[in-house]
Amino acid sequence: MNILILDSGLKETLIPIIGELNTKQHEVTIIDLKEQQIKDCIGCYDCWLKTPGICCIQDDMPKILQAYVKADVVVLASPVKMGFITAELKSMIDRLIPLNHPYLRLNDDRMGHVRRYEKMPKRLMLLDDAQNSKFIKRIFAPLFEQANHLLYTSDKREVIIREITID
């Protein structure tokens, strides 16, 4: 499996996880978001209305988008700060809008946007504080489409590995 880990501060905690994924012959790419230049979304709508699927900002985000679309699994890793994810991870998530199409659709009991790409990676969040993550779960659960999308560094390693690699 092609696994992309976007880390905004878990660093050393991820090393044993990455090590085990590598021994299982998965292709693991880890990107340290704090080392990337990811500017905030400016809400210009270019990625929807002018250059479909492409952001007008020239920084490190286009290469992340490319890796994101190619991946089978994307793990968004973040420490929990005051009940939320880091600003670096939020900046990156906000810049994922080119992956959506502007057209609206009805998802069960509410509106949503139409997907741009046919196949999107399975998305998981890996956090370091199970106690204080309820707001993160409530906010990001609707954006993730599968159950068990939240993992914690306090979980058993085999559980983390299984959730990441299970189809």
Add this chain to the structure above:
Amino acid sequence: MKLLLINGSPKVKNSNTAILLKAFERPLKNKASIKPQTISLAKRPSDEEILEAIHLNDTIIIGFPLYNNSMPSSVLKLLNSMMIHKHDLKNKKIGFLVQYGFVEGIHGQAVEEWLRYWVKESGGHYMGSIIKGGCDGLSKLKKIKMSHPTIKGMTEIALYFSKHHTFDPNLLADYAAPMTQKKKNRKLMKCIIKLMNHFYWKKLMRANGVSEVASFARPYDT
């Protein structure tokens, strides 16, 4: 009351959040006891400017567009910075405006819970969050009438605020409604969505010379 309105939209122009904050501010302007000051994050004020404004005011309302079911990262950074200086938030009244395009109120609910928690942690008093869907096209309107339901509702919330210095939960609930789409309206909603896609989004694309087919481009497909 010394009121600070912060527009957390990254848009320099055509900000829907700005339109809503102006609609909120309008009925307050006649009240001499309320002096609204506005800061716009899109104008990139310095940290010092923002912190000074917070220091000088006793009531703060932060408005922002919903980005991925929550606040834009620029607003998160602002809140993180405000929390570092939380001594300046003690006992201050803090409220929010959360606006977005989807019509249902439920989209703002999850972030509202976190905002409530954040204010509690800050030592301030939570006034509530004005949640409003269906706001995408506000900046595209040639003229924004006072009778426009979104503007009218905001005016009512502001009038209550000018009297009671807080948000009326009943007005907020009415303003955010409907929370979700009912099953019986499914067919109708699908029709409305088709019309919105055609007359709003497709129109904007065509104005940029982008055909519907071209709009579905997949530049990162391998």
